[in-house]
Amino acid sequence: MNLEAIRAIYKFEMARAWRTKMQTILAPVLTTSLYFIVFGAAIGRRVEEIDGVDYGAFIVPGLIMLSLLTQSISNASVGIYFPRFTGTIYEVLSAPVSAFEIVIAYVGAAATKALIVAGIILATANLFVSYSIDHPGWMLLFLLLTTITFSLFGFLIGLWADNFERLNIVPMLVVTPLVFLGGTFYSIDMLPGFWRAVSMFNPVLYLVSGFRWSFYGVADVSVAVSLGMTSLFLVLCLTAVWWIFKTGWRLKS
Amino acid sequence: MAPTISVSSLSKTYESGLVALADVSLEIQRGEIFALLGPNGAGKTTLISIICGLVVPTDGAVTVDGYDIVKDYRETRSRIGLVPQELTTDAFETVWATVSLSRGLFGKKSDPAHLEKVLRDLSLWDKRDTRIRELSGGMKRRVMIAKALSHEPQILFLDEPTAGVDVELRREMWALVRQLRAGGVTIILTTHYIEEAEEMADRVGVINGGRLVLVDDKVELMRRMGRKELTLQLHKPITEIPRELTETFDLSLSEDGTELTYSYDTQAERTGITQLLSGLREAGLRFRDLRTRQSSLEEIFVSLVRRPGDGS
Ligand SMILES: Nc1ncnc2c1ncn2[C@@H]1O[C@H](COP(=O)(O)OP(=O)(O)OP(=O)(O)O)[C@@H](O)[C@H]1O
Ligand SMILES: [Mg+2]
Numbered sequence: 036m037n038l039e040a041i042r043a044i045y046k047f048e049m050a051r052a053w054r055t056k057m058q059t060i061l062a063p064v065l066t067t068s069l070y071f072i073v074f075g076a077a078i079g080r081r082v083e084e085i086d087g088v089d090y091g092a093f094i095v096p097g098l099i100m101l102s103l104l105t106q107s108i109s110n111a112s113v114g115i116y117f118p119r120f121t122g123t124i125y126e127v128l129s130a131p132v133s134a135f136e137i138v139i140a141y142v143g144a145a146a147t148k149a150l151i152v153a154g155i156i157l158a159t160a161n162l163f164v165s166y167s168i169d170h171p172g173w174m175l176l177f178l179l180l181t182t183i184t185f186s187l188f189g190f191l192i193g194l195w196a197d198n199f200e201r202l203n204i205v206p207m208l209v210v211t212p213l214v215f216l217g218g219t220f221y222s223i224d225m226l227p228g229f230w231r232a233v234s235m236f237n238p239v240l241y242l243v244s245g246f247r248w249s250f251y252g253v254a255d256v257s258v259a260v261s262l263g264m265t266s267l268f269l270v271l272c273l274t275a276v277w278w279i280f281k282t283g284w285r286l287k288s
Numbered sequence: 289m290a291p292t293i294s295v296s297s298l299s300k301t302y303e304s305g306l307v308a309l310a311d312v313s314l315e316i317q318r319g320e321i322f323a324l325l326g327p328n329g330a331g332k333t334t335l336i337s338i339i340c341g342l343v344v345p346t347d348g349a350v351t352v353d354g355y356d357i358v359k360d361y362r363e364t365r366s367r368i369g370l371v372p373q374e375l376t377t378d379a380f381e382t383v384w385a386t387v388s389l390s391r392g393l394f395g396k397k398s399d400p401a402h403l404e405k406v407l408r409d410l411s412l413w414d415k416r417d418t419r420i421r422e423l424s425g426g427m428k429r430r431v432m433i434a435k436a437l438s439h440e441p442q443i444l445f446l447d448e449p450t451a452g453v454d455v456e457l458r459r460e461m462w463a464l465v466r467q468l469r470a471g472g473v474t475i476i477l478t479t480h481y482i483e484e485a486e487e488m489a490d491r492v493g494v495i496n497g498g499r500l501v502l503v504d505d506k507v508e509l510m511r512r513m514g515r516k517e518l519t520l521q522l523h524k525p526i527t528e529i530p531r532e533l534t535e536t537f538d539l540s541l542s543e544d545g546t547e548l549t550y551s552y553d554t555q556a557e558r559t560g561i562t563q564l565l566s567g568l569r570e571a572g573l574r575f576r577d578l579r580t581r582q583s584s585l586e587e588i589f590v591s592l593v594r595r596p597g598d599g600s
Contacts, residue, residue, distance in 0.1 A: 037362070043392020050385060122376030126435065129340040129370050130393040131362040287344050 040132040041140045048114055048144035059110075059148060060155060063102045067156045070098055071163040074220060085222050086253040091164035096247040097219030098160070100181065103153045104214055104239070107182045108206050111145035111189030116202050119193070119286075128287065134280030138190065145186040146179075153178060166250060173258070174249035180265045181242050187272035194279055194286070213239045223255045238268050290354070291315035292443060292474050293339065298348035300334050300498075308334040310498040312348070316443075316476060321469055323489035323506075324478045325585075327593055331498040332478040333373055336445050340370045352443065366394055369441030371432050373448045373478075379421035383412055383431055386420060387438045394439035406437045409464060426457050433461070437468075444468060446477040450484060462488055482586040486510075492585065496593045510585060511554060518550045518561065520568070521577040530571040537564050548575075554582070 052059045075091035082090040118124040127137060160166065168174055196202040217239030223231050234240050235256075245261025248254035254261070279286070293316040300309040308331045316322050324332050337343035339350050341361055350357045352364035378386050387403050407413045410430040415423060420431055429449065436444060446465070450458045465475055465488060479485055485492055486506065493503040504512070525545035533539055537560060540549045552559045568575070 037395045039392045039395045039397060043389050046392075047381075047385065047389045051380070054380070118378075121379065122374055123378050125342055125370070125372055125376060126390060126393060128342050129365060129368070131365040131395055132393065287342060 037130075037132050037136050040130060041136050041143075044127070044137070044140035045144050045147075048141065049147065052110075052144075052148045060152060063106060063152045064155055064159055067098055067102060068159060068163070070094070071160065075163055085225075086251070088251050088253060089164070092166040092251070093222075093247075094220055095157075095160045095164065095166045096250050097243050099153050099156055100239070100243045100246055101214050101219050102156055103149050103178065103182055104185050104210060104242075105206065106149035106152050107145055107185035108189035108192065108210060110148050111142055111186040112193035112196070112202055112206075114141050114145055115190055115193035116196055120199075124286070134277070137280075138187070138276055142183065142186040142190055145189060146182040149182045149186065150178060153182075168250050169252050170249040174246065177242065177246045177249055177261075177265070180262075180269060181246070184265060184269040184272055187269070187276055191272060191275055191279070194284070213237050218243050218255055238264060241265060290318075292318040292353055293476075294351045295335070295339070296349050298335070298338060298350060299346045300331075300338060300343065301346045307498050309338075309345075312495070312498070312500045314493060314500060314503060316474060317491075318474055319469065319472055320490040321465065321475045321477070321488055323485035323492045324476065324495060325482065325485055325492060325589055326478075326495035330495045330593075332495055333447055334498075335495070336370070336447055336476070336478070340368055340445065341365055362395075366439070367442045369436035369439065369444045371436045371444070371446045371449055373451070375425065375428050375432065377420045377428050377431055380419060382417050382419055383407070383423075383434070384416040386431065387434050390435040391438040394441075396439045402440065403434075403438060406434050409467075410434050411460070426453050429453055430457070433464075441473065443474045443476070446475065448478050448480065450479060450481060458484075482584065482589055486585040494589060494592050501592055506585070509588065510582065515551050515583045515587075516554045516559075517581045517583075518552070518564075519579050519581070520548045520550070520575040522546050522548060523574040523576050526573065530573070533564075533567050533571060536560075536567070548573075 071091070071094075074094055079090040079094075084090065085093045115124075118127065192202065192205050216234060217237045218234065219239075223234045223240065226234065241256060241261040241264035244255040245258055245265065248258050248261070278284075293314075295312060295314040298309055298312045299307070301307050312331075312335060324335070326332050334343060338345045339352070339357060341357060341364075350364075352367055355363040357364045378389075381389075384403070384407075387406065388398065391398065391403065404413065407416055410433060412427070412430055412434055415427065420428060423431065429452070433446075433449065449461060453461065462484070465477075469475055477485075477488070489506050491504065492506050492509055494501045502509070522545075526541070527545055529539050529541050529548065538551050540551075541547070542549070550561075550564055552561070
């Protein structure tokens with residue numbers, strides 16, 4: 036195990052985030068604050084409690100998931116796409132590091148950054164609404180599983196993309212709709228039967244549901260199912276990354 | 289002595305169907321400076337990229353210090369430093385950050401003293417906190433070299449290190465290469481400046497169209513392949529070389545008719561100089577001065593890569 040390499044990549048990636056901290060930290064905080072103002076304060080006043088939770092508080096887990104997902108994906112996809120784009124990836128590929136170590140370093144850094152942002156948003160939310168966390172241990176577990184899974188997913192996008200347009204297309208056309216339709220701002224019980232059934236195919240639903248349960252003990256689907264689906268997606272991403280490195284796809288000719 | 293790099297029957301066909309390397313076998317000795325020469329598209333970069341793990345070979349094998357580049361990639365890669373042909377740098381990072389990353393990537397514990405020495409050797413120490421994009425092209429090239437040296441490699445690949453580099457930096461770079469070699473580092477370089485290979489290399493390999501056309505000791509090569517020219521300055525200009533001389537000797541006359549040039553093979557049993565001189569006397573030609581010139585590596589190179597049928 037080349038621990039020095041993992042440490043070096045991780046440090047390098049974290050330093051890059053620190054240098055662009057306005058972009059990596061302030062932007063999501065600002066966006067989330069806007070969500071709270073619009074959805075929580077303006078609309079929330081007209082919405083009744085959902086599952087016995089005040090609407091403003093109800094959307095806190097969903098918003099955190101929303102930014103955790105988008106942050107994980109964008110951090111990891113840019114993290115690996117950028118060196119491919121500039122060509123500096125040559126060094127990583129010629130270094131005595133295994134695919135596993137490369138993934139740990141890049142995904143680890145992407146996940147760390149996303150978690151930091153999630154933490155900041157959680158703290159920011161406190162300024163707008165009051166919320167409780169019933170199961171902090173589970174909350175951390177869901178945070179971790181989700182950020183690792185979606186950082187891996189972002190890593191895949193960063194490997195697959197061969198231009199900046201493609202880099203943005205998956206998050207824009209797939210992830211954003213999935214997040215919005217995954218019960219971030221509502222309970223799927225509020226949907227008509229057909230759409231509720233469709234929602235069941237949305238992986239994000241399971242993340243948000245499980246995560247919300249760790250806050251308020253209420254969920255759209257059972258926690259075990261949430262955990263199972265999240266882990267399944269994690270395994271899928273891991274398998275894809277493993278295959279890519281094994282074949283050298285998009286990395287070596 | 290066992291070679292440090294051993295390439296056997298290496299072939300590479302890119303997905304496009306292009307054959308970049310065809311059955312290349314080569315051994316690099318420990319501590320030597322090996323120059324790989326060849327025209328654009330010959331396969332030099334492909335060969336280097338395979339050894340460094342950037343390109344997957346279609347066939348054949350490479351070992352470094354006895355380790356297989358695929359199976360024992362950690363062993364082989366940690367010994368190798370690569371300065372690629374393209375200038376690819378982390379534009380937004382500082383020089384210090386990028387060389388620190390390189391050292392770590394190759395599994396070495398951080399060692400600021402070593403990095404400082406490398407940066408000083410490359411006159412980059414003053415620039416350590418400068419973002420790379422603010423550096424000039426030549427400086428960036430040095431950063432690439434610093435990165436490759438940051439992890440104390442035993443083998444250094446320099447893929448056209450002096451392309452677009454001014455005379456002074458080139459001289460500094462060669463001084464550095466000599467210093468590294470003195471420290472036991474094996475150096476493999478490609479270059480289009482043949483005088484560089486001529487000046488620096490111990491051995492030369494010529495690659496053309498994916499095939500290794502020749503590998504030889506540089507001095508030996510120049511002696512073996514070298515044509516020598518003997519130029520005689522005639523006392524009185526002539527308009528035509530006497531027929532009896534052109535029949536036996538490969539002679540040419542300068543435009544103004546004052547210089548007669550004889551080219552001969554240094555390896556030949558007889559150089560024919562004695563006969564030529566007596567032939568001249570018989571023809572009544574007197575000369576007042578003479579000089580000889582040995583062909584350069586460049587001329588040898590051009591004659592090697594010129595495909596039959598290219599004419600001239
Ligand atoms: N990734 C690739 N896919 C397809 N063909 C490639 C690829 N890389 C190189 N080639 C082709 O392989 C051949 C050998 O290229 P290579 O870069 O090894 O040549 P070179 O000797 O380094 O040339 P130069 O002196 O121009 O750097 C060329 O015809 C090139 O077009
Ligand atoms: Mg090349």
